[in-house]
Amino acid sequence: MFTGLSTPEEYFRAIKNHKWLIVIPIVVCVCVAALVCYWLPKSYRSSTLLYFQEQKVRGVKGVDAPESGGDTQRPDVAMGTRIDALREVLYKRELLTQVAEEFHLYGYDKNNAAPALDNSVASRLRSLVTIEPQVGGLLKVSFADAEPTIAKAVTARLADLFVQENTKSRNAIAESSTEFLQHEMDSLKGQLESKELAIAHFKQSHLGQLPEQMDSNMRAIDRLEGEVSAQQEMEKTLSLRLESVDKALREYEDPSSDVSPKRAEKDPRLVKIRELERTLAGFRSMYKETYPDVARVKNELSQLQAMTTDEYVALYIEPESSEPDGPKRVKRKQIDPYKSELIKQREDIVREVDLVHRRQARIAEDIRKYESRIQGTTVHQQELMSIQRDYENLQKNYQSLLEKKLAVGMAGNLEQKHQGTQMRIIEPAGLPSWPEKPNLIIVMFGGLAVGCALGFGSAFGIEMLRRGFVSAEEIEVTLGVPVFATISHFQSAWPGGAKLTAETARRKDRLLALPGFRKEGLLVANGGSSVGRGQVSVGPELVAMWYPRSVVAEQYRVAATRIGLMAGQQESTVIVMSSALMGEGKTSTALNLAHVFARDLNKKTVLVDCDLKRPMVHAYAGMELSVGLSEVLLGEKQFEECLEYHEQLGVWILPAGIIQSGIAALTHVDRLSKLINSLREKFECIVLDAPPLLPVAESLLIVRMADVVAHVIRARTTPRDAVMSALKMVGQERALGVILNGVEEQDSPYSYYSYGNKIYEPHRAQLR
Structure with a gap:
């Protein structure tokens, strides 16, 4: 839109x-x-340029950091920091009041000035003095005043004082910084010493429970747990050995208690050898060959192997019998080295078991001690970490202050020897010739x-x-009324008419609408030549008849189709052509639509000219002015006597009549309604060319008799308020649509296609 x-x-x-x-x-x-x-009032601003001379001694870390080669600070950030520091120097109240007193600015006199006046003058000068960075590390200082000479003098004096104060302030800053840093370092040193004493006392009080001793305590517990496992294994081994020795003693002391008759027949020496071999195998599984028990058992085994059974029996066993016929009992001799050795082994094993139990008790006590240390470490770890963290922070602060003190000391030495960054004037203040404000x-x-x-x-x-409406979309969005069709200028359908400008087309439309424009002949479409009354009777406004294959005629057919769809299945439809003002193309639209209804839609159509004050249907149709609607409404004629059939259009026409007065329509509305009812019986489509709604009173009465109202609007011409007022008069009781007439080519939503602009054969000869 x-x-x-x-x-x-x-x-x-x-x-x-x-x-x-x-x-x-x-x-x-x-x-x-x-x-x-x-x-x-005028305000003149004078300015001077200052340049920062780089320090002569380079590569000193921490001294004039923005100029140092190893600094990574951005140049714009460094310059901004420097300017902020310089503003503090230049905007000092003492310096500004000194300048105001020297040049008698604002009537200032320091001897008679109060503190409030000093602050006021200083604030005013601060608002007029500016410091701006320039390209190449330059600094621009300017001052504005109503007098150019005062502005120049004050700017020059400010630059001199600025250079002096900058040097003094740098020295003062270095000295005060050194004093402050020294004071802070002394304070931090005392805090560090107290923290060191606190850490030493804490470690002394919780020895063995410190966090760094956690790993050693854990390793000690692991080692003790390994010893516990070894002692348990040793206890099991000793228990097995003790059981073995006890069993051997029982067998040795009472050999017949569990000896079967078959065993009694065995060789006692061989039994003893097998027993020693088992004992030796048990010792070898636990000890090395050099172990004393292993050597002893091996020695005894070798002695038994060297003896015979008789020797063994004679040496260690003597027979005795309790009954003559009873079994023979074996009695061992009291001096048996094997038994004494078993007893000794049992005593040694018992001592070893007792020693193992004492070791296990000691190991359990050590484990509990280390576990208590680990628990104490967990409890005291946070406290120690807090003390150490404070100590480390203090140490870092002390180191940082020490570095800053060294840097400030070197910076002070550079300033005192004029080797640091200096500021000098490279462009003195000039006399301004053009006011700033x-x-x-x-x-x-x-x-x-x-x-x-x-x-x-x-x-x-x-x-x-x-302006009026331009496009169909604009009308539908603004007015909420459907658009039947958008009709371009008639000249766009004429041969060569597309070359005409929009203004010429609208002027020709107005000329064609004048009733006195045709005298003896009618203007035709091919450039303005005329033909006689007997040759062509219809004006070039009838585009649907002359150029049926043009886009304009096609849009008339679109409008007729949409009107028919809106009317529905009625046997007879009354269509009122209305407009807000004159000259919008309402009559030509009515003639073209009537022709389309009759020729293209094959409906019996009648066109009634209801504009009794300015009738135009007969002029456009090329008819003589004769009796018509006025005479019918006044009762002088019947409508059958006034109807004329137009052969070229194929439409019945009821002209306005000879008596052109609006009184007939106003006073005989009931007769007009009866006339329309009579026409409904004879025609399928009744087109009423009503007068404009706004200037003519009876037009509203005619509109109320319609089934469908087709409101004609001329694009870009009809005022919007006029269109809205007219549509408000029509109301919403009946079907309403808009035909946008006189649309220019660039505003048309349709492509300008054609079928060669060929004229029907019956009309070709007439237009040659």
Whole structure:
């Protein structure tokens, strides 16, 4: 949807129509801007350039960090930091009041000035003195005053004082920084010593429970647990050995208690050898060959192997019998080395078991001790960490302060020997010749811009308010009414008509609408030649008849189709062609639609000219003015006597009549209603060409008799408020649609295709 001015021609036309509305605001605004520049107080600003001379001793870390080669700070950030420091120097109240007293600024006298006046003068000077960075490390200092000479003198004096104060302030800053850092270092040193004593006391009090001893305690517990496992294994081994020795003693002391008759027959020496072999195998599984028990058992085994059974029996066993016929009992001799050795082994094993138990008790006690240390470590770890963290922070702060003190000391030495960063004037203050305030160029251009905005804005705004609707989408969105069709200028369908401009097309449309334009002949479509009354009887406005294959005729067929769909299945439909004002193409649209209904849709159609004050149907149709609707409404004629059939159009026409007066329509509305009812019985489509709604009173009465109202709007011409008022008069009781007439080519939503613009054969000869 487009509602603004769309072509350069329309902008130029708006400027031409409202040229004085544009010129007067521009002239007035420029004059006002000139008066403002004349009456406003002037302010002149003088400026001087300062340059920072780099320090002569380079590569000193921490001294003049922005200039140091190893610094990674951004240049713009460093310059901003430097300017902030310089502002503190330049904006000091003492320096500013000194300048004000020297040049008698604002009537200031230091001897008679109160502290409030000093602050006021200093604040005023701060607002007028500016410090701005320039390209290449330069610094611009400027001052503004109503007198150019005062501005120059004050700027020069400020630059001198600035250089001096900058050097003094750098020295003072270095000295005060050194004192402050030394004081802070002494304070931190005392805190560090107290923290060191606290850490030493804590470690002494919780020896063995410190976090760094956690690993050693854990390893000690692991080692003790390994010893516990070894002692348990040893206890099991000793228990097995003790059981073995006890069993051997029992067997040795009572050999017949569990000896079967078969065993008694065995060789006692061999039994003893096997027993020693088992004992030796048990010792070898636990000890090495050099172990004393292993050597002893091996020695005894070798002795038994060297003996015979008789020797063994004679040496260690003697027979005795309790009954003559009873079994023989074996009695061992009291001096048996094997038994004494078993007893000794048992005593040694018992001592070893007792020793193992004592070792296990000691190991359990050590494990509990280390576990208590680990628990104490967990409890005291947080406290120790807190003390150590404070100590480390203090140590870092002390180291940082020490580095800063060294850097500040070197910076002070550089400043005292004039080897640090220095500032010098490279461009002295100049005498300003052009005022800073007000900015004459900006004020004058601002006045011109305001004038142009007011002038052109008013012109374009008025032109846009006077504009009508441009497209069908705009009408549907704005008015909420469907659009039947968009009809282009008739000249677009004529041969060569597409080359005409929009303004020429609208002028020709107005000429064709005048009733006195045709005298003896009618204007035809091929460039303005005329033919006689007997040759062509219909004007070129009947595009649907002359150029049925053109886009304009196709749009008329679209409109007729949509009107028929809106009317529904009625046997007879009354269609009222209405418009808000005159000259919108309502009559030509009615003639073309009537022709389309009759020829293309094959409906019996009648066209009634209801505009009794300015009838145009007979002129466009090429008919003589004769009796018609006026005579019917006045009762002088019957409508059958006034109806005329137009052969070329194929439409029945009821002209307005000879008596052209609106009184007939106003006083005989009931007869007009009866007439329409009579026409419904004879015709399928009844087209009423009603007068404009706004200037003619009876048009509203005619509209109320319609089934479908086709409201004609001329694109870009009919005012919007007029269209809205007319549609409000029509109301919503009946079907309503819009036909947008006179649409220009660039605004048409349809492509301008054609079928060769061929004319039907019966009309070709007439237009040659």
